[in-house]
Amino acid sequence: xxxxxxxxxxxxxDARDQAPEELQEYFIAFEDYWERKLWHELTDKLVDxxxxxxxxxxxxxxxxTFIKSFANKINQLKLVTLGLSAATQFKDDKQRLxxxxxxxDSVNKPASQDAxxxxxxxxxxxxxxxxxxxxDGAKKKLDECEKILDNFDSVETVVHANYYKASAxxxxxxxxxxxxYKNALLYLACxxxxxxxxxxxxxxxxxxxxxxxxSDSIYNFxxxxxxxILDSLVGTPHAWLRDLLFxxxxxxxxxxxxxxxxxxxxxxxxEHQTFLYQKISLAALTxxxxxxxxxxxxxxxxxxxxxxxVQPKExxxxxxxxxxxxxxKGQIDQVSEVARINWVQPKVLDMKQIESMRGRLKEWxxxxxxxxxWIEGVGKDVWAA
Numbered sequence: 534x535x536x537x538x539x540x541x542x543x544x545x546x547d548a549r550d551q552a553p554e555e556l557q558e559y560f561i562a563f564e565d566y567w568e569r570k571l572w573h574e575l576t577d578k579l580v581d582x583x584x585x586x587x588x589x590x591x592x593x594x595x596x597x598t599f600i601k602s603f604a605n606k607i608n609q610l611k612l613v614t615l616g617l618s619a620a621t622q623f624k625d626d627k628q629r630l631x632x633x634x635x636x637x638d639s640v641n642k643p644a645s646q647d648a649x650x651x652x653x654x655x656x657x658x659x660x661x662x663x664x665x666x667x668x669d670g671a672k673k674k675l676d677e678c679e680k681i682l683d684n685f686d687s688v689e690t691v692v693h694a695n696y697y698k699a700s701a702x703x704x705x706x707x708x709x710x711x712x713x714y715k716n717a718l719l720y721l722a723c724x725x726x727x728x729x730x731x732x733x734x735x736x737x738x739x740x741x742x743x744x745x746x747x748s749d750s751i752y753n754f755x756x757x758x759x760x761x762i763l764d765s766l767v768g769t770p771h772a773w774l775r776d777l778l779f780x781x782x783x784x785x786x787x788x789x790x791x792x793x794x795x796x797x798x799x800x801x802x803x804e805h806q807t808f809l810y811q812k813i814s815l816a817a818l819t820x821x822x823x824x825x826x827x828x829x830x831x832x833x834x835x836x837x838x839x840x841x842x843v844q845p846k847e848x849x850x851x852x853x854x855x856x857x858x859x860x861x862k863g864q865i866d867q868v869s870e871v872a873r874i875n876w877v878q879p880k881v882l883d884m885k886q887i888e889s890m891r892g893r894l895k896e897w898x899x900x901x902x903x904x905x906x907w908i909e910g911v912g913k914d915v916w917a918a
Contacts, residue, residue: 541567544598553587567603576607576615583618592619609645610689613637613652620655630659647685650678651692658699661706668706675700694723705740710748717741718756726762734765742766742774746781747805752815752860753880754778781813782880784820786842789813811854817841818851819860822877830863834870 542564549560559582566575579600582588596619604612616636623629637652653674660671678696682688697720704713717737726734741762745754757763758778766775773795780788789810796802802809821840822830834848843851852872855861863874 541599541602548591548595548599552591556582556585556587563599570606572603572606573608575603576611579615580611583615589622593622595619604639609640609642609648610651610692613640613648613655616652617655626659626663630656630663633659646681647688647692650681650688651695653678654692654695654699658695658702661699661702664706668703671699672703675703690723694720697723705744710744711750714741714744714748714751714757717744718760721760721762731765734762735769735771738762738765739771739774742771742778743799743801745778746809746812747801749808752812752858753878754782755880758782781816784813784815784817784841786813786817814841814843814847814851815855815858815860817843818855819877819880822861822874823880827875830874832872832874834872837872 545560545564545567549557552560559578562578563575563582566572566578583592596616600612600615613636617633620629620632620636623632633652633656637649637656640648640652642649657671657674657678660674661668675696682693682696697716701713701716701720704710704716717740721737729737741757745751745757763775763778766772773792776788777792777795780792793806793809796806796809818837818841821837822832825832834845837843837848837852838845841848841851849865849867849870852861852865856863856865860878861874862876863872865872
């Protein structure tokens with residue numbers, strides 16, 4: 534909406550009169566920057582104004598009248614930031630979606646594709662909230678944005694953050710747990726998690742924990758176990774989930790048995806209960822192999838059963854499953870019932886596992902010293918001869 538030079542001062546004056554007293558100084562700055570065509574300073578002042586909670590009632594009319602009159606003169610990414618802030622004030626998601634789609638179209642130019650992605654992702658996120666309306670349309674928007682982002686050498690972190698956030702939202706709605714897990718962690722990598730409210734941090738930690746456990750392709754929780762988001766579960770009714778993840782990481786079937794009573798509290802975990810037992814059995818197998826030195830990883834099925842607490846009749850299938858998933862590499866001698874493992878997938882270690890590795894390193898160091906002393910002794914005998 535174009536505004537002539539006589540209308541703007543009147544519009545700002547009226548808006549100033551309607552604003553709370555503590556915000557009225559902003560309107561004096563707006564008029565000053567607008568008259569002097571200081572677009573950068575004006576934009577930053579507007580962003581600051583829109584961040585004030587008291588500005589909420591004025592955001593939509595102010596955007597539609599004042600900001601749109603010079604929209605093509607300011608940073609387009611900041612224009613979208615202002616537009617999305619205004620969009621939060623719509624009470625209806627359908628109205629909000631129409632507003633954001635129009636905003637995305639207005640910045641869909643070669644020079645402002647980052648702003649286009651930012652607005653389009655926001656529109657996709659609204660579509661996902663509408664659920665029954667147009668999830669496929671949301672996915673098309675996200676796919677379009679992904680192609681654009683792939684062609685950028687660099688882009689503002691906030692653009693990537695919102696793309697990953699919306700993608701995680703989509704994959705969670707589809708129960709695609711591995712894709713949700715990946716995108717949710719990428720989103721967290723793009724933001725300062727201290728900016729999230731505690732309830733939001735706890736919710737995300739909970740959802741990530743569930744996804745990690747029930748996914749049939751995630752067997753290494755290292756990124757999540759090291760992420761501070763997981764600590765937000767400590768002291769909550771869901772603290773057992775954090776303990777369960779660490780039990781899986783160290784293949785601790787005893788701890789799993791203790792914690793498994795909580796599984797029935799979560800319908801998704803209860804639905805996957807048989808799979809969860811198979812998954813921690815695999816973790817127990819890899820942990821058993823990991824604890825052994827590389828030169829001593831030929832193990833009988835009975836040894837594996839004794840150390841993992843997995844039933845003997847399940848051991849061969851367990852090893853074959855671990856081989857097929859790439860968790861270990863080696864061979865099985867079915868006749869002799871021996872597994873010869875030469876590689877095990879690396880993983881994050883807790884203090885107990887680190888102490889175990891420290892003990893093995895000390896043993897290795899002692900054996901190297903012993904070998905060195907033996908070689909030195911043999912050398913002296915040869916020279917003496």
